[in-house]
Amino acid sequence: MLNTQWRVLFVFIVLLIASALIANHLTGRVFNYHDPIGSVRAIYEDIKTKIEMAEESELTAIKTIAAPSLSAKTAMQKHLPQADTTRCVDVSLGKVKYKRNGNIYTWTDSNGVPHFSDEKPDFEAATLDTDFVEPLDYFELTLHAANLPPSFTEELRIKLNTVFKVYGQIIGVDALKKVRLNLTVFATRRSYEQAIKLRGADPTNTDGMYFHSTNSALINYRNEQSAMRTAVHEAVHAVNKAILGSTPRWLNEGLAEYFEYTKNSMQLVSVEPHPGWVNNKRVAQSVFTINWLIGLDDTWQTGDDTKLYASSWAAIYFMMDSNKGKQFLKSIMLAEQKSPCSKLTAAELKNMLYQHFPQLDKDYRQWLKTPFRKQSF
Incomplete structure (x- = not known):
């Protein structure tokens, strides 16, 4: 024992x-x-x-x-923002400044016909306060692109002004902030990949990459049209970071995809359906339901990129197509701006979503069946 x-x-x-x-x-x-x-x-x-x-x-x-390999067209549609390792600080340049554009003078002649003019007449006339203001500047753009014509920079400025105009319509001009945009376009694929690798990232299957830490984007030049779309896409990431702070991936990527196809003609602004995701005015592939997409924020690194990008674009296009959709975007964008260091949870987003769309699944299914049309602002 x-x-x-x-x-x-x-x-x-x-x-x-x-x-x-x-x-x-x-x-x-x-x-x-x-x-x-x-x-x-x-x-x-x-x-x-x-x-x-x-x-x-x-x-x-x-x-x-x-996993099956993606086609070259699909693979190159990936734009990868790097993880935000910066401290939670305001990276904007402060509030957007506006200037008053003058009053309108109004009077009625002897025949009872009303007249309006922005020039003061030589007789006494009433003034009509229109409260019309225009921005002095939305952003500070630094573009390094030796192989691009000067017209590229001007066109890019016009498209980015469109982004701010739409954001102002959704969240209000008082919520806008001035943004510093640093974009570099590389003439060859080799130089683009070298620059990405020097920053410790992987350029595989990308045409552009936005870096939070330096508030800059690197872009691969394949042709002028492609470079323009990618520049707009990456710039929207910088705009979101400066104005809204941290945002869910579907919202960040969906907005960036949405604004790639903006069209400007005189004072008219429109956004056209993304040809990468739409064919014959219909979505070209299956997409996640919006309430399901909201819960996939942590799967972007391992999930189906093509379906995630297409679903995010479709969700934003759906929201932009109605007043209640824009109201939903306004509510989440202002909520994210109020707490820029954190993202809304899936539960919070779904609660806000169903307040605006009590029959969301039905509404979204019906909307996906209708022909896609351009949206005007």
Whole structure:
């Protein structure tokens, strides 16, 4: 009996020593001899976690190998914003400044016909206060693109002014902020990839990449039209960061995709359906329902990029197509602006969504069946 007790004690001491060696070798954890049971339990949890992580990595690798390769057209539609590792600070240049554009003078002639003029007549006339103001400047643009004509910069400015105009209509001009935009367009794919890699990122399957830490975007030049779309896309990421702060990925990417196809003619502004996602005025592929899309914010790195981008674009296009949709966008954009360091949760977004669309699934399904048309602002 005594020998058996000594054997049990000896085995226990051996297990303690073995546990200490395992701790040092596998986990780097210092073995606590004052709490041997607790230390053994902690070591077990560490080893279990490492095994689970290894299995998960192996599963991800298998999925990656088995996944069908994307076409060149689809792959190049990816624009990857890098993780925001900056401190939560206001990166904007302050409020947008406006100037008053004068009053309108009004009078009625002897025939009872009313007249309006922005020039003061040589007789007494009433003034009509229109409260009309125009912005002095929305953004400060620095564009490095040696191979692009001067007209490219001017066209880009016009399109970005459109972005601010639409944002002002949705959230109100008082909520806008001036934004610094730093864009660099590279003449060759090789120089683009080298610049991306120097910043510690992977340029594979991308034509543009926005970096929060430096508030800058790098763009690959394939042709002038492609470079313009990518420049607008990446600039919208910078606009969202400065005006709204942190935003859900579907909202950030959806808005960036939406504004790629803005059209400007005189004072008329319109946004056309994205040809990458629409064919014959219909969505070219299946998309997630909006309430499902809202819950996928953490799956962008491992999910179906093509479907996620298409779904995000479609969700924004749907919202922009009605007043109640714009009201929903206004509510979430102002909420994100109020708390720029955090994102609204999926539960919060869904609650706000169904306040505006009590029959969302039905409304969205019917809308997807109707021909897509351009939207005017």
